[in-house]
Amino acid sequence: MPSKQRGKITTQLLIALGAFILAVLLSVLDLVQGLELRTLDARFKFRGPIDVKNSDIIIVGIDDQSYDELPDRWPFPREYYARMITNLKRAGARMVVFDVQFTEIDAKSPQGDSLLAAAVKDAGNVVLAGKVQEDRNPFIKETIKLVYKPIDILLNTGAEWGIVNEPNDPDGFTRRYLLFQPLGDKTYLPIGMKAVKLKNGYSDTVSVRNDAHNFYYGDYKIPRIDGHTMLVNYCGPAETFPTFPLCNILDDAEFTLRKGDTDYMEAFFGTADLPPEFAALLENPFKDKIVLIGATIEEQKDTFFSPFYGYRGIKEKTPGVEYHANALWTILNQKFIRTLEVWHIWGIMLLFAFITMLSVHFLKPVGGLAALVVEFALLTLIAVWLFKYGVWMEVTGPALASVFTFLGSGGYQFISEQKEKRMIKGMFSHYLAKSLVDELIANPDKLKLGGDKKELSVFFSDIENFTSISESLPPEKLLDNLNEYLSAMTDIILEHDGMLDKYIGDAIVAVWGAPIIREEHARLACKASLDMQKKLAALRTQWLSEGKPEFKARIGLNTGFMTIGNVGSHQRLSYTVIGDVVNLASRLEGINKQYGTYIIISQSTYAQVKELFKVRELDLIRVKGKKEPVRIYQLLAEAEEKLPETTTGLITHYCDGLNYYKDKKWEKALDKFSEGLQIDGKDSPSVLYIERCRHFLQNPPAEDWDGVWTFTTK
Numbered sequence: 001m002p003s004k005q006r007g008k009i010t011t012q013l014l015i016a017l018g019a020f021i022l023a024v025l026l027s028v029l030d031l032v033q034g035l036e037l038r039t040l041d042a043r044f045k046f047r048g049p050i051d052v053k054n055s056d057i058i059i060v061g062i063d064d065q066s067y068d069e070l071p072d073r074w075p076f077p078r079e080y081y082a083r084m085i086t087n088l089k090r091a092g093a094r095m096v097v098f099d100v101q102f103t104e105i106d107a108k109s110p111q112g113d114s115l116l117a118a119a120v121k122d123a124g125n126v127v128l129a130g131k132v133q134e135d136r137n138p139f140i141k142e143t144i145k146l147v148y149k150p151i152d153i154l155l156n157t158g159a160e161w162g163i164v165n166e167p168n169d170p171d172g173f174t175r176r177y178l179l180f181q182p183l184g185d186k187t188y189l190p191i192g193m194k195a196v197k198l199k200n201g202y203s204d205t206v207s208v209r210n211d212a213h214n215f216y217y218g219d220y221k222i223p224r225i226d227g228h229t230m231l232v233n234y235c236g237p238a239e240t241f242p243t244f245p246l247c248n249i250l251d252d253a254e255f256t257l258r259k260g261d262t263d264y265m266e267a268f269f270g271t272a273d274l275p276p277e278f279a280a281l282l283e284n285p286f287k288d289k290i291v292l293i294g295a296t297i298e299e300q301k302d303t304f305f306s307p308f309y310g311y312r313g314i315k316e317k318t319p320g321v322e323y324h325a326n327a328l329w330t331i332l333n334q335k336f337i338r339t340l341e342v343w344h345i346w347g348i349m350l351l352f353a354f355i356t357m358l359s360v361h362f363l364k365p366v367g368g369l370a371a372l373v374v375e376f377a378l379l380t381l382i383a384v385w386l387f388k389y390g391v392w393m394e395v396t397g398p399a400l401a402s403v404f405t406f407l408g409s410g411g412y413q414f415i416s417e418q419k420e421k422r423m424i425k426g427m428f429s430h431y432l433a434k435s436l437v438d439e440l441i442a443n444p445d446k447l448k449l450g451g452d453k454k455e456l457s458v459f460f461s462d463i464e465n466f467t468s469i470s471e472s473l474p475p476e477k478l479l480d481n482l483n484e485y486l487s488a489m490t491d492i493i494l495e496h497d498g499m500l501d502k503y504i505g506d507a508i509v510a511v512w513g514a515p516i517i518r519e520e521h522a523r524l525a526c527k528a529s530l531d532m533q534k535k536l537a538a539l540r541t542q543w544l545s546e547g548k549p550e551f552k553a554r555i556g557l558n559t560g561f562m563t564i565g566n567v568g569s570h571q572r573l574s575y576t577v578i579g580d581v582v583n584l585a586s587r588l589e590g591i592n593k594q595y596g597t598y599i600i601i602s603q604s605t606y607a608q609v610k611e612l613f614k615v616r617e618l619d620l621i622r623v624k625g626k627k628e629p630v631r632i633y634q635l636l637a638e639a640e641e642k643l644p645e646t647t648t649g650l651i652t653h654y655c656d657g658l659n660y661y662k663d664k665k666w667e668k669a670l671d672k673f674s675e676g677l678q679i680d681g682k683d684s685p686s687v688l689y690i691e692r693c694r695h696f697l698q699n700p701p702a703e704d705w706d707g708v709w710t711f712t713t714k
Helices: 003-026 030-047 064-069 078-090 110-123 191-200 246-250 264-268 276-281 320-332 342-388 396-428 434-442 466-471 475-495 521-546 580-595 603-609 645-662 666-679 684-698
Strands: 057-062 095-101 126-137 142-148 160-163 176-178 181-183 186-188 208-210 214-217 220-223 229-231 243-245 290-295 452-463 499-504 507-512 553-568 573-578 599-602 613-622 630-638 708-710
Touching: 003 342, 003 396, 030 342, 030 396, 057 064, 057 246, 057 320, 064 243, 064 246, 078 095, 078 110, 078 246, 078 264, 078 290, 095 191, 095 320, 110 126, 126 191, 160 191, 176 320, 191 214, 191 320, 220 229, 229 320, 243 246, 246 264, 290 320, 342 396, 452 466, 452 475, 452 521, 452 580, 475 499, 475 507, 475 521, 499 573, 507 521, 521 553, 521 599, 521 603, 521 630, 553 580, 553 603, 580 599, 580 613, 580 630, 580 684, 599 603, 603 630, 613 645, 645 666, 645 684, 666 684
Parallel strands: 057 243, 057 290, 095 126, 095 290, 126 160, 553 599, 613 708
Antiparallel strands: 126 142, 176 229, 181 186, 208 214, 214 220, 452 507, 452 553, 499 507, 553 573, 599 630, 613 630
16 A cells, blocks of 8 residues: 555554544533433434333323313322222232322321321232432531431331432433432432332342442342442333223222212122123223322422423423333333443444544545445444344444544545645646546546556657757747747647646657546557657648748657656655567657658557557667567558558558568569659658668578567667
């Protein structure tokens, strides 16, 4: 991997790590935690209610109907609760759990406390309610915690009692359940845990333990969410549990309601005078049930925001008694919601940051944004799927890590790309056609500025007799002519997707196939060379009419593997090509002078364009400083272009003569070259070979002659 690429990835990895650290730090803020709690609520709503119609838990509600039906007004006499306990026991209820506190003596009806105590003692299956409350001491200006227990007459019955404190989250929602409340040297359990104790017959000696992650009570291992609480696995919104009005539970043969008195409970006592077939069909909803009693109306101010608030558009709070029912159901059925360890969450955050970094790096910011959406969808699916199995995986932390990584990595890449685009534009705007520069800017990966070895086609051109011309013109006129020539030739190079490498005085160096890859670089170079000669012919006509000197240019083309990249010092770099292939192209340009030609291509270039262009083989040569010979060709025209008949005839005689020459049949070769000259007396290659044939007739070469002509000068 190139060092520049490694540097980019390293930087983006550091950005991802920084985004992870920032997300970890921000995840402790109330705002972020509140957002995470909202996602937890969304998971409850997505999961939907759980069917608990046949569960062991039912609710007796102090509701609007009871307010209307009962003879006495609120607060109801405690005789009502005594009758309720008795009726539920007669109906076969397993347990009665109060979410109603009796922490003060009933001043209106003292006998009511006695009746309630008698009912509690007789039932033997009642859990009473108390509370730990913070009060402010006006003398010492400190907040102290006080325990409000049920009144003594009720405690003396030996009944269990528990606290009904409801811990709220910062957003005012009630999602957690208090498992225990240490105060001084004592530990107080909530009514839910006392119900568990009563149901399982635990004695007071059963230990209550806890560690950093769990709360232990008897056979129960309850995962703690924080402090002394667990998460309540809410079964649904309000009225999910079967709920019966308090007035119905009191409605027996001895109690008269204000309206609609039906002696409802008599049907479940086994003493009602009902037809046998009807009695058999009438299901007892109280038998073996744990009954929770509490207020279910808003006026009692015992309702809470639960995760199901707003479910299906219904904004209804959950009664406190149903909150305790959900908590008790969670414990008894061991349907706990567990959280992941903090290092697991950190690992997920780091993973998502890393995935986002890779997405932005390989897909660019736009593709990275699409990948980020996919990541969020995946994160949501995983979170919802895990919640189905009772696991609460935090999503805000990984989401923040992904967002921060996207912003940081995307911003870094955007800045880098803008810098790279400015660099590309500054480097190549004068050497490439605008369309190629735009392509490089849009796809900078196509540009490799470091040294690289590629197969390219390189072009050298030089003006014939430029030194003599320059000596005959004033400098300013010479520069005007030269600039006009260079501009015209450069335009053709750029039009054919070439890269202008450099000007060396009157010489032009160009490259095809880089910095943007062009597989047909040899064809483009040949086509550009032919178009240059055509353009130069037109310019010569113009210059002749203007009294200006005429320029003729010699061109050399070679194709092969060469090194391309930045060459220079720290202060100044040039994107150019170097290598033997480049040197040969330069030599071919100069060798034109020996053959009287204007475009010479090497055998490697010819191999790639032989089906596309018409050429004439010139020679097999060995340039100075090289051991390996190279066959060279004169580039004539495109394959579909029709040459003049005279040229076609000349080439035919020339090729025949060259074949005889290669076979060392000097006289026959001489005849063919001479016949060619009769068609075109100025054909320099024919003249050259006539001289060679005459030379070899008088000075025959060695038997191992290979036909190579060696040049001793550049």
